[in-house]
Amino acid sequence: MPKTSPALNAVLRGKLCSGCGLCAGVAEGAVALELAPPGFLRPRQTAPLTARQESIIAGSCPGLTVARWDREPEVEIDPAWGPYRRLLTGHATDDAVRFVGSSGGMLTALCQFALGNGLVDAVVTVLAGDGDTPLANPVQVIDDPAALLAAAGSRYGPSSPLATVARLLDDGRRFLFVGKPCDVSALRQLGRFDARVAERFPFALSFFCGGVPSLTGSERVIEAMGLAPADVGAFRYRGNGWPGKARAETRDGRSAEMDYETCWGGYLSKHVQFRCKICPDAVGGAADIACADAWFGGETGYPQFEDRDGRSLVMVRTEAGASLLDAALAQGVVECERTGIADIDLMQPSQKRRKSLVAARTAALAATLKPRPRFRGVAVRKAARGAPVRDQLRNFLGTTWRIVKGRQ
Ligand SMILES: Cc1cc2nc3c(=O)[nH]c(=O)nc-3n(C[C@H](O)[C@H](O)[C@H](O)COP(=O)(O)OP(=O)(O)OC[C@H]3O[C@@H](n4cnc5c(N)ncnc54)[C@H](O)[C@@H]3O)c2cc1C
Ligand code: SF4
Numbered sequence: 001m002p003k004t005s006p007a008l009n010a011v012l013r014g015k016l017c018s019g020c021g022l023c024a025g026v027a028e029g030a031v032a033l034e035l036a037p038p039g040f041l042r043p044r045q046t047a048p049l050t051a052r053q054e055s056i057i058a059g060s061c062p063g064l065t066v067a068r069w070d071r072e073p074e075v076e077i078d079p080a081w082g083p084y085r086r087l088l089t090g091h092a093t094d095d096a097v098r099f100v101g102s103s104g105g106m107l108t109a110l111c112q113f114a115l116g117n118g119l120v121d122a123v124v125t126v127l128a129g130d131g132d133t134p135l136a137n138p139v140q141v142i143d144d145p146a147a148l149l150a151a152a153g154s155r156y157g158p159s160s161p162l163a164t165v166a167r168l169l170d171d172g173r174r175f176l177f178v179g180k181p182c183d184v185s186a187l188r189q190l191g192r193f194d195a196r197v198a199e200r201f202p203f204a205l206s207f208f209c210g211g212v213p214s215l216t217g218s219e220r221v222i223e224a225m226g227l228a229p230a231d232v233g234a235f236r237y238r239g240n241g242w243p244g245k246a247r248a249e250t251r252d253g254r255s256a257e258m259d260y261e262t263c264w265g266g267y268l269s270k271h272v273q274f275r276c277k278i279c280p281d282a283v284g285g286a287a288d289i290a291c292a293d294a295w296f297g298g299e300t301g302y303p304q305f306e307d308r309d310g311r312s313l314v315m316v317r318t319e320a321g322a323s324l325l326d327a328a329l330a331q332g333v334v335e336c337e338r339t340g341i342a343d344i345d346l347m348q349p350s351q352k353r354r355k356s357l358v359a360a361r362t363a364a365l366a367a368t369l370k371p372r373p374r375f376r377g378v379a380v381r382k383a384a385r386g387a388p389v390r391d392q393l394r395n396f397l398g399t400t401w402r403i404v405k406g407r408q
């Protein structure tokens, strides 16, 4: 047995792993990523780590530390929505990209633009699995803009886009990275240890993230559609319209669908990993651009999920993000219009509420002497002012109870 890494030990003991893959990516074979019950990607150490690998993981793993938002001091910072230079809604102008994309196809259009115009040599993101592993989300390095269409759409299952990061840094090419907010945080933190990160990854894009459900969650969706998970050869969580439907296809030609609200609200959201419930930056605050669903609010103030032409919220956070978006706008591959912070509150009410409760939930970790991620500069305390004391208390007590019962 190798000497256990203190960093990996703390993150696994605290159930703080988000599955980003960075530890495996930097450990040169000493850490493997494996599916662990109930269906999350988790690291398993197979050999000793060097002191440098240990300190990289301790300083970059999003279960232990989170990237600050204020990397570019002149930007405005909202405690719920993070740093921003420009707030927009928009969509890809290519109808196929807009249709296949999760919301407005913005992320895919920006990736295609950056790749097609030589701003980067390849895009690193995850694809939907197929064949025997339709629920897997393998990391891919894509150097053909047309091939990016296959990566479009949100996959509400485990993904580890940093699992090959050291190889990519050695590769010599420049990449655009797309990943969950915690993946981008880990990449930024890695940049504190390896100066090549900034040069080889000139753009990091992300999206708002309601959390990663386990594969058990996806299997429950398939079963509720009346199909057996073992028979399924292709699965989409959404997209093909906005929000589109979850769709499963069996290898013998049967198919079934489920609407977005039932799929996420009725099934997947009940299987989200613990780290997501205390996420201090689920809005991609460390990314150059973060996209999200620009939901239209109904009379109740709650977003409406009827199918429409896709529309993405686009938060431009850094100078690099602004230059990418401006160039894409100038070439007409995306269309955008301005929006404001108050509009985002209406588009994304549950994200705002979630952020306001992070302080209470992490206080429960402190009270039960559990490991917790270090986060400074992501406005957790400021955001907490937005939640009534009653809600804070209920979340503190609820999280404490779950930790004590081992149900987190
Ligand atoms: C787990 C998860 C939770 C989300 N929660 C929210 C939420 O709470 N609120 C909200 O507004 N939006 C959420 N989204 C994002 C939203 O669904 C859209 O991705 C966003 O609106 C951008 O849409 P788009 O059409 O511009 O992206 P697209 O053009 O469809 O591009 C999506 C990009 O994201 C990448 N991607 C998809 N799934 C994953 C994954 N699991 N891991 C890493 N990369 C992935 C794709 O490879 C692709 O590059 C979530 C997405 C995921 C994957
Ligand atoms: S969060 Fe990422 S770096 Fe941390 S243990 Fe999990 S996979 Fe490894």
Ligand code: SF4
Residues within 6 Å of the ligand: 018, 180, 181, 182, 183, 209, 210, 211, 212, 275, 276, 277, 279, 280, 281, 282
């Ligand atoms: S909610 Fe946070 S920790 Fe969970 S997957 Fe999303 S960004 Fe990562």
